[in-house]
Amino acid sequence: MTSNKNIKILLNYVIGPLVFCLLAWSIYQQLLRQNNWKASLQHAWRATTGVEWWKMVLAIVFMFVNWGVEARKWQIAIKQVQRLSFIQSCKAVFTGTTLAFFTPNRIGEYMGRILYLGEGKRIKAISLTIVCSMGQLLVTLWVGIGGILYLQSYGNTELLHTFAGLWLKLVLYAAIAGAVILTLFYFRLAGLVRWVEKMPRLRKPVSYIRVLDNLNATILLRILSLSVLRYSVFLGQYYLLFDVFDVHITVAQVAGSVSVIFLVLAIVPTIAVITELGVRWKVGIEVVQLFDSNITGILATSLAVWIINLVIPALIGSLLILGIKVFNNRK
Structure with missing residues (x-):
């Protein structure tokens, strides 16, 4: 227990900030190489209150659509153990976002969501929540693979012959392997449960995941289709904000570059409050500059x-968590 605690402290408070600082320094050096970077930075700041302000507002509206779709997806999955209203599902999703903000690769999201379920159903709900994440990850992997192929075909050929082209190939091979394996697991969950049941030592844990037997192909496809819809909302946000900050790329280029950004974020271990922003910045620059050299605009987006x-969403969730604590204290 002490060893695990020390490892978590090392990751969260030493390695995490160190990685962020290294990324920030690398980004700063790239920014300095951009012509008139100070003027570009000022322009990016003014853009938030300029004539394109409505696009910023629309991107914020899309945020509620994004998490609303995720709430509906979780509501469908969690129905196997407990029925929740759409409002309750939204609250659970926002609460999960708050806890995910401080944990590696958002694993705290599961714990935040199950706070809204009955005590005897929480452990079973974790496996269903993971299925929702698997659906989103599947979309991220397959679309990301398509994005890499697009970048290799239509991106800046000079940059693709540098280190950027090498790491794109490595990410492509890893994504293909992961996507194939995950697809097989996703559509064979019931078979996986039955296979694990045959192992005597795992019979007790199996009782918590047996609920996956109820996820038929129709439910899995609904979860997958909502994941595609949510992914489309993300792309819409990026397209709007690229336009706000004068990053001039087409719809196809947005889809190609952003899909690779999401793919790398899904593969690379990050902590939202420490390293994820640095990774977003670094990968965004490396990928989007294949089509546009406005590094300041890419950073701002x-x-x-x-x-x-x-x-x-994390701030909204924190208010909901406070409400839960106040309610429990009164109770």
């Missing part, structure tokens, strides 16, 4: 998306 999709 990545920051805006991070604030809109993670910081604001």
Whole structure:
């Protein structure tokens, strides 16, 4: 227990900030190489209150659509153990976002969501929540693979012959392997449960995941389709914000580059409050500059998306967590 605690402290308070500082330094050096970077930075700041302000507002509205779709997806899955209203599901999702903000690769999200379930149903609900994440990850992997292939075909050929082209190939191979394996697992969950049941030592844990037997192909496809819809909302946000911050790329280029950003974020271990922003910045620059060299605009877009999709929902969730504590104290 002490050893695990020390490892967590090392990751969260030493390695995490160190990685962020290294990324920030690398980004700063790239920013300095951009012509008139100070003027570009000022322009990016003015853009938030300029004639394109409505696009920023629309991106914020999309945030509520995004988490609303996620809430509906979780509501469908969790129905196997407990029925929740759409409002309750939304509260659970926002609460999960708050806890995810401080944990590696958002694993705290599961614990935040199950606070709204009955005590005897919480452990079973974790496996269903993981299925929702698997559906989103499947979309991220397959679309990301398509994005890499697009970048390799239509991106800046000079940059693709540098280190950027090498790491794109490595990510592509890893994504293909992961996507194939995950797809097989996703559509064979019931078979997986039955296979684990045959192992005597795992009979007790199996009782908590047996609920996956109830997830038929129709439910799994609904979860997958909602994941695609949510992914489309993300792309819409990026397209709007790129336009706000004068990053001039087409719809196809947005889809190709952003899909690779999401793919890398899904593969690389990050902590939202420490390293994820740095990774977003770094990957965003490396990928989007294949089509546009406005590094300041790319940084501003990545920051805006991070604030809109993670910081604001985490703040909303923190208020909901406070409400839960106040309610429990009164009770």
